[in-house]
Amino acid sequence: MKEYNSTANNVKIEVDWANKKGWLSLPIDKESIFTKIIIPSLFVFISYKLGWIYGIAYLVVAILFDKIENKKISSFFLGLLKLSNNNSSQFSQNFMLSPQNQNFQYFPSSPWSNVKEVTPQETFELGAKPQYVYVDIHGAEIAEIREKVERLERKLEEKEKQQIIPIQFLESEKLLLKQPVVVSLVYSSEGGLWIVDCPELNLYGEGIDEVQAVNDFKIVLEEFYFGLKKDKEKLGPELKKKWDILQQIIREK
């Protein structure tokens, strides 16, 4: 017993050369059940009962009407037709093939491959139903990556537009700046805010426009100053450093 598989369309033929018998195994799906099961069955039935001329005539008509979807299947039938011309007595209810056709010259060579020797119990697989389901496993990942890239591009653009500005006046009733404080001013598209930042003092201000952001920073600076002043004897090392810096740049009125 030999098994021949078509890798292209899951068609399988098993041939028992010793007993001159063959089995055809075709995958069944809704679309091709007519062309793969009904047409071949009727073809075999008509050929067996009425003769090969009628069988061939039926097949030609069936092919023309149905416009067989799968060309490989149709080429397979053409192979069968040629085979039948050589030896019309070789077909029975099962496709019976004669030993002289062992070279398989009538079957399309390209998609067919000799796969393995199998035992007779394994042979009949007419019920095989391949299901082809398209699963887009990368779609969500790609969308997420694209979103991240867009976000990074936006950030980069914002960073490029970052301005370094000096703040020269506090506009406070209690405090005066001894020297300008250099800050960065940047627009944040995420929050729709302008942000003024001074990493040295670890302070920031925010606002819906540049002026509001700068004013907010001044308020934060003042509140930070008095916040540290009230606890100046109890500051940890980090805040102590900040207090020292503030004393260098700010004086009370």
Place this chain on the structure above:
Amino acid sequence: MPMKLSEFKNGIMGKIKKKFRVEERTGDHIYYEIWHKGEKIKETHHSHGSGGKEISDDILQKIKRQLNLNNIKQLHDLKNCPMTAEDYFNLLKQKNVISD
């Protein structure tokens, strides 16, 4: 990922309170002072909600820096479960912000 003001107050400051004394002071903004062994070690703030009821990522970056965290993820970890108050304590100790 932006953070709600309530999440910041309850999640982050709530967790820090388990290990430190946190004092809240209100002015034009809401200030949080973090105290350890009688010393004020950290101060952070956020607005009353000028940018809506959420703190944007860019503002969270500044808050992260004020709290001496390494990245935004740690801020979110502090709000959620992965980072405990003890972990934050150890982080500050590592950075010599506090001593034992």
